[in-house]
Every structure is written in structure tokens, then in C-alpha cells.
Amino acid sequence: MFLGLDLGTSGIRALLMDEGQRILGSSTAELHVSRLHPGWSEQAPDDWIAAAETAIASVRATHPGEFAALRGIGLSGQMHGATLYDAADRPIRPSILWNDTRAAQEAAEMDAAPAFRRITGNIVFPGFTAPKLRWIARHEPEAFARLAKVLLPKDALRLWLTGEHVSEMSDASGTSWLDIGARDWSDELLAATGLSRVHMPRLVEGTEPGGMLRDRLRRAWGIEGPVTIAGGAGDNAASAVGMGMVSEGQAFISLGTSGVLFAANDVWRPRPESAVHAFCHALPHRWHQMGVILSAADALNWHARISGTSAGELSAELGETLRAPGPVNFLPYLSGERTPHNDARIRGAFTGLSHGTGRAEMTQAVMEGVAFALADNLAALRSAGAEVSRVTAIGGGSRSIYWLRAIATALDIPVELPARGDFGAAFGVARLGLIAATGADPLSVCTAPAVDRVIAPDATLRPAFEKARQRYRSLYPLLAPL
Numbered sequence: 314m315f316l317g318l319d320l321g322t323s324g325i326r327a328l329l330m331d332e333g334q335r336i337l338g339s340s341t342a343e344l345h346v347s348r349l350h351p352g353w354s355e356q357a358p359d360d361w362i363a364a365a366e367t368a369i370a371s372v373r374a375t376h377p378g379e380f381a382a383l384r385g386i387g388l389s390g391q392m393h394g395a396t397l398y399d400a401a402d403r404p405i406r407p408s409i410l411w412n413d414t415r416a417a418q419e420a421a422e423m424d425a426a427p428a429f430r431r432i433t434g435n436i437v438f439p440g441f442t443a444p445k446l447r448w449i450a451r452h453e454p455e456a457f458a459r460l461a462k463v464l465l466p467k468d469a470l471r472l473w474l475t476g477e478h479v480s481e482m483s484d485a486s487g488t489s490w491l492d493i494g495a496r497d498w499s500d501e502l503l504a505a506t507g508l509s510r511v512h513m514p515r516l517v518e519g520t521e522p523g524g525m526l527r528d529r530l531r532r533a534w535g536i537e538g539p540v541t542i543a544g545g546a547g548d549n550a551a552s553a554v555g556m557g558m559v560s561e562g563q564a565f566i567s568l569g570t571s572g573v574l575f576a577a578n579d580v581w582r583p584r585p586e587s588a589v590h591a592f593c594h595a596l597p598h599r600w601h602q603m604g605v606i607l608s609a610a611d612a613l614n615w616h617a618r619i620s621g622t623s624a625g626e627l628s629a630e631l632g633e634t635l636r637a638p639g640p641v642n643f644l645p646y647l648s649g650e651r652t653p654h655n656d657a658r659i660r661g662a663f664t665g666l667s668h669g670t671g672r673a674e675m676t677q678a679v680m681e682g683v684a685f686a687l688a689d690n691l692a693a694l695r696s697a698g699a700e701v702s703r704v705t706a707i708g709g710g711s712r713s714i715y716w717l718r719a720i721a722t723a724l725d726i727p728v729e730l731p732a733r734g735d736f737g738a739a740f741g742v743a744r745l746g747l748i749a750a751t752g753a754d755p756l757s758v759c760t761a762p763a764v765d766r767v768i769a770p771d772a773t774l775r776p777a778f779e780k781a782r783q784r785y786r787s788l789y790p791l792l793a794p795l
Contacts, residue, residue, distance in 0.1 A: 314382045315750065316372070317743030319551065320361055320390035320467050322346060322410065322570060327368035328739035329376055332747070334758070336735055337379055340371035347407065352414040352657075355407035358396055358469045365470055373534060383536050385750030386474065386526065387543040387742025389551035390467025392487040395445035398472075400461040406453070408466060409445045411487075412571075412607060412648055414657040416444035423447065423489065423505065432492050432499050434583025434591045439649075439657040443489035446506050463512050467545055474542055475524030478514040481544030483551075483601075485516060486592035493593055493600070494581050517544040519554075519595030520748045520755050543749035546595035548738045549573050549603060554595050555741030556705060556731070557761030564701045566720065566728070568710025572609030572683060574690040576602045576699040584697035588652040589690075591697070595745060596755050602699050604652035604690025608661070609683050610710040612645040616679050620672055627676040628713040635718040635771050638781035640665040641674050643682035644788055650686075653693045654789065662792055680716045681778075684723035685785040691724050703727045705764075707736060714768070722770045722778045731762040 314337075317328040321344070328339040342364035347355045373380045393411040398404060409415070417439040423429055424437035437444060442463070450457040464472060465488070468480045485491045485498075490506070490513070492499040498513050517523045526540035546554060549567065558565050558577050567573040581600045583591040590603040608615070610624070617624045642664045649657040663678065694701060706717055706728050721728040744758050771778075 314379050315385045315387070315743045315746040316383055317387050317389065317739035317741070317746065318365060318470060319548065319737065319739035319742065320470060321548070322391050322412070325361065325364040325368050326739045327365070327372045328735070328743055329372050329379060330740065330743040330747070331379070334744065336740065338372055338375050339739065340368045342367035346410065354410040354413040356410060357407045358404045361466065361469060362473050369534070377535070381535050381537050383540050384538070385541045385543060385746030387744065387746035388467040388470055388545035389548050389738040389742040390465065390470070390484070392465065392484055392547040393440050393442050394466040395442050395449070396464045396466060396469045397449070397456065397460050398462045398464060399459045402472060405456050405459050408469070411440045413445070414439045414649055416448040417657040419447040419451070420444035426505065428501055428505070429489055430585040432502055433489055434493050434581065434585060435489070436585045436588055436655050437489045438651060438655060441487055441489045443502070443506050446508065450507055460512060462514065463508070464514060468514055471524060471542060474526055474530065476527055477524040479517060479523040479544070480514040481517050481519045481523060481546065481595065482593035483519055483595045484547035487547060493583070493591065496593055518597045519544040519546045519550070519745050520597065522749045541746070541750040543742065543745040545742050545745055549575055550592070550595040550601065551738035551741035552707060552736070553577060553601065553741065554744055554759050555736040555738060556707065557759050558705070559594065559596050559599060559756070559759045562700055563761070564703070565705040565707055566687060568609050568706065568708035568716070570609070570611045572606040572687055574604040574687055574694060574704070576694055576701050578602060578699070582698040587693040587697050588655045589693045589697045596759070602694050602697055604693050606645060606683065606686040606690065607649055607651060608645045608647040610708060612647060612679050612683055613710065615647060616676060627672070628715060630673050631676060631715045633714045633718070635715065635722065635774060636677065637774055637777040638681050639674055639677065640667070641670055641678040642785055642788060643675070643678040644785070644792060645679070645682045645686055652690050656793070659789070659792060662788070664788060680713070680719050681723070681781065682785065684719045685782045687720060688723045688782055689786070701726065703729060705729045705731055707731070717768045718771065721768045722774055723782060725770050725775060727770070728768045729764045730766040730768070732765040736762055
């Protein structure tokens with residue numbers, strides 16, 4: 314048996330899988346984000362552990378016999394979080410999360426140093442880990458002075474599970490400290506942040522063992538034999554493993570809190586000026602490119618919240634028949650934007666509103682705005698050498714057929730829906746747990762699901778969508794001074 318643990322922003326999920334990759338059960342425990350100031354986003358590592366214990370206890374209670382036969386655990390999590398520990402492995406302060414933008418100045422300073430883009434192949438984004446450490450050194454020097462180890466969120470769970478400081482290549486890629494081509498920490502970049510390898514976890518591949526479950530936890534959970542903890546993966550690479558997107562030409566769109574356009578690569582293709590992420594994949598000798606928008610399904614959830622309804626109801630009001638874009642535009646920059654703008658300060662907007670504008674027109678504009686942002690991401694990925702001719706859709710937003718039709722038409726490529734199943738990050742790292750514990754061939758384990766439905770671009774509406782996309786692109790420069 315194999316367990317996948319996925320530490321998200323809003324909750325942690327535990328998924329139990331057998332040797333045949335059949336999902337036996339899963340459970341989720343909620344998490345909450347602290348926002349002490351505008352642009353801040355924090356969580357306490359102790360809350361992650363408490364939530365993990367809750368989710369694991371639920372799976373154990375419903376499948377006690379299967380859980381007792383556990384052999385491997387895979388870890389996935391929200392990327393980029395700066396989680397600081399002292400010499401006694403005690404958290405020094407709450408973790409600064411991926412969507413925290415307080416380090417925008419520090420990120421710009423570091424990005425101006427040519428070494429960061431040259432070695433990492435990526436822009437230093439405000440949400441990445443390294444600028445947060447520079448911010449802490451500048452604004453919380455007492456905390457920085459106590460620092461013994463910097464861990465990423467999922468690796469804080471690993472410390473609890475194993476007592477070891479270990480990370481892996483895909484998650485480490487989002488720190489601005491990894492030499493991504495060499496798949497190793499860069500001493501030069503660590504020194505630029507006042508750190509060294511002493512402060513870093515040991516690195517393994519996502520498919521390799523990254524520690525063993527502590528005996529006290531194994532006994533407390535009634536597990537019969539030793540349990541291998543896989544290296545695991547950052548959340549997007551984990552989802553790619555769950556989807557079987559591990560080889561050149563395979564790509565997916567995730568419509569979760571953020572929006573991701575992910576393309577697997579057999580070689581490393583950095584192009585930082587495009588604001589595309591070029592990261593290590595969770596499998597050895599594999600990389601991936603990724604465009605990221607910070608508000609995708611979260612934009613629709615925001616609209617639902619202020620409308621006093623649910624995202625599902627808003628989608629249902631539109632039906633499934635795609636409409637031509639109307640006069641209302643929405644720019645989904647609710648917490649800044651990554652690809653292609655790298656702008657932490659930009660904020661969202663509706664334009665083109667009139668007395669006749671209703672809720673449905675605003676919902677349509679929100680979905681179109683996210684679709685156009687993803688089209689910008691596709692253009693950026695193609696400029697970086699990615700070959701994307703079709704995508705698979707996952708995430709909560711993929712339940713809206715209308716939204717998928719808008720995305721297919723805005724991107725002008727087919728969007729595939731996988732056959733019913735669970736292909737998220739928790740499933741992906743359960744697969745990695747299987748590989749690490751058994752030595753199974755990664756490519757034989759990480760297969761793609763069958764396609765249930767293909768949503769083709771609407772050729773009759775393509776001209777209208779392209780015109781609306783150009784209008785959307787023209788609005789960003791007008792917002793920037795605001």
C-alpha cells in the first residue's frame with residue numbers, strides 16, 4: 314500500500330493507493346491562511362502537521378488493514394514557501410507562502426544580478442523562496458540569525474515523518490537557489506542570500522527514497538514494516554505525474570486556485586525573459602516548462618463570493634453553449650501576475666460595464682479573462698520552445714464545460730478531459746511512493762489516463778475571441794500606473 318500526502322494552501326489531502334494503483338480512499342483536512350498585512354500570506358508549520366495527522370487518521374480509520382500494510386509515502390506541496398527552523402528543528406516563524414508578495418523589492422534586486430537568471434534559467438519572482446529570505450534578513454534580523462535550515466512546505470512534513478532534512482529537484486527549482494541544469498544547489502546563489510549548503514536540505518530525485526518513516530510513528534499507526542518516504546514533488550510536477558505527463562509533448566492545464574499551463578520536456582529549455590518557469594520534473598532526466606497565472610478558479614470563487622452564490626451556480630447560469638465575447642472585460646490580476654508580466658503589484662479590473670450588465674455577463678467575462686491569460690501563457694511557452702498542440706484539463710474549474718470551451722477557443726487547441734478518476738497531486742506522489750519503495754520503472758507507473766471527452770475550439774467564434782483577446786492585452790498597460 315502507498316500513501317500520497319498533498320499539502321495545499323487550503324487543506325492537506327491523504328490518499329491511499331494499492332499496488333495496482335487503485336485508489337482505496339482519501340481524506341482532506343482544512344487549513345487557513347493568515348494575512349496580517351496586504352500582500353502577506355502565512356501558515357504555521359505546526360498547523361500542517363496537525364492537519365496531516367487528521368487526514369491520515371481518517372484514512373486509517375476507514376482502511377485499517379490496508380494502512381497497516383503501508384510500504385511507501387509520497388509528499389507533494391505548495392511550492393516556494395519559506396519555512397525556517399532553528400538548530401533544534403523548531404519553526405522560527407510562520408512559513409511565508411507562495412502567494413505572498415512582500416518580497417517584491419528583494420526579488421527585483423536579485424533578478425537584476427545576472428547570475429540568477431543564468432544559473433536558474435528563471436526570473437526571480439517575488440513568490441520564490443530566496444527573496445523571502447533576503448526580506449527576513451532585512452526586516453527580521455533576529456529570526457535570520459537563528460536560522461539553521463530552510464525547508465519547503467512539504468519537506469516540513471518530511472521532517473516530522475522522518476527527522477531528516479531532505480528535498481527534491483522539482484520543488485527546489487522554485488527557490489532561486491537551484492542550478493536547474495545541473496540539478497544541484499548553487500553555492501554562488503546561496504551566498505548571494507547570506508546562506509550556504511549548511512542551511513539547505515539534502516537533494517534527491519522525486520522517485521528516490523528521501524528518508525524512512527520514524528519508528529514511533531510507524532508503531533503508533535499500526536504499520537507492520539518499514540515505510541519509505543519518496544523524494545516527492547512540488548504540487549504541479551506531482552499533478553503531472555498523476556496525469557502521466559512526463560514526456561516531451563505532453564501538457565495539461567490546471568484550473569485550481571491558480572492557473573497552470575504545464576508542458577513536459579526531455580531537455581531543459583530556459584527562457585526567463587518570457588516569465589515561463591523552466592523547472593526540473595519529478596522524474597530523473599526530465600524537466601518541464603510552466604506558465605502560471607495567480608488567480609484562475611480563485612477568480613471565479615471571488616466573483617461568486619461577492620455575488621452571494623457559488624461558482625457552480627455561476628457556471629450553470631451560462632449553460633454549455635459558448636457565446637461570443639461581449640463588451641465586458643475582466644483582468645484576473647487579483648493578487649498580481651506571473652506569466653507573462655512578472656508583476657506583483659498589478660491588480661484586477663472589470664471594464665466595459667454598463668447599466669445593462671448583469672451577473673451572467675460578468676461571469677462570462679471572468680471566464681474569458683482567465684482563458685485569455687492562459688492564451689498569453691501558451692504564447693510564452695511556445696516562445697520558449699515548447700510544442701503544445703493539445704492539453705488535458707484538471708482542477709476544480711475543469712468541471713465547467715463552458716469554461717473549457719472558452720479556453721479551447723481562446724488557445725485554439727483541443728482540450729481533453731480525462732476519464733473519470735483522481736489524477737491530482739496526491740495520486741501523483743502516491744505513484745512516487747510506489748516507485749521509491751519498490752524500484753518500479755517510473756515510465757511504466759506514470760501512464761496517462763484514457764480520454765473521456767475532447768473539446769475542440771469553436772472555429773466560428775475564433776475571430777471574435779481573438780479580437781477580444783487583443784482588447785484584453787491592450788488593457789494591461791493602462792492598469793499598470795494604477
